[in-house]
Amino acid sequence: MKQKKDFFRSKNDPLHIPPGGPGASPSPPRVYDQMGEQSIQLMLKDFYKLLGSSEIAPMFPQELEQAAAKSALFFIGLLGGPPLYHQTYGPPRMRMRHLPFKITESHRQVWLACFYKVLENSERYRFPDQEIPAFKAFLEGFSGWMVNSEDTAMPS
Numbered sequence: 278m279k280q281k282k283d284f285f286r287s288k289n290d291p292l293h294i295p296p297g298g299p300g301a302s303p304s305p306p307r308v309y310d311q312m313g314e315q316s317i318q319l320m321l322k323d324f325y326k327l328l329g330s331s332e333i334a335p336m337f338p339q340e341l342e343q344a345a346a347k348s349a350l351f352f353i354g355l356l357g358g359p360p361l362y363h364q365t366y367g368p369p370r371m372r373m374r375h376l377p378f379k380i381t382e383s384h385r386q387v388w389l390a391c392f393y394k395v396l397e398n399s400e401r402y403r404f405p406d407q408e409i410p411a412f413k414a415f416l417e418g419f420s421g422w423m424v425n426s427e428d429t430a431m432p433s
């Protein structure tokens with residue numbers, strides 16, 4: 278059974294640097310014009326709801342809706358909308374912002390599975406179906422760059 282501490286890095290934990298570097302992800306599709314701000318907010322709200330009942334839930338704050346709204350600002354810019362996250366919070370430096378959390382390959386797989394589950398309801402967000410493969414390819418690449426810790430074998 279994992280404990281809360283298994284989801285946070287402490288100062289002396291070894292830092293994993295993904296071999297591909299930051300440039301390994303393809304560009305995200307520019308679907309903002311078709312989706313609009315509210316649909317992206319809704320997509321992130323649904324995503325965070327799933328994260329909140331996933332194996333990696335202990336990493337996320339209690340106020341999931343607030344966290345989802347903040348993340349949505351980033352995705353609005355990413356998908357071709359106004360740079361609201363940058364304007365509000367400054368340079369995203371996403372890998373750096375994720376360093377407090379123990380992001381291992383298996384945590385990444387849970388994160389991706391939650392996002393892919395949400396994308397199964399693409400019509401709910403007006404996410405154009407033909408752009409889903411490109412968005413998944415972006416998520417695969419970018420999430421790989423967030424990995425900062427090795428998975429450790431759990432004692433059996």
Ligand code: HEM
Nearest residue numbers: 336337338344348351374378380384385388419420423424
């Ligand atoms: C590899 C798997 C990932 C895990 C386990 C993960 C986990 C987290 C956690 C625990 C937080 C802090 C709680 C919160 O405010 O939401 C966070 C914040 C965030 N994540 Fe991730 N994340 C991952 C990948 C990504 C990717 C690929 C993106 C973007 C494409 C992303 C975008 C964000 C944003 C925008 C925030 C808010 C940052 C802030 O507080 O300023 N994450 N993530």
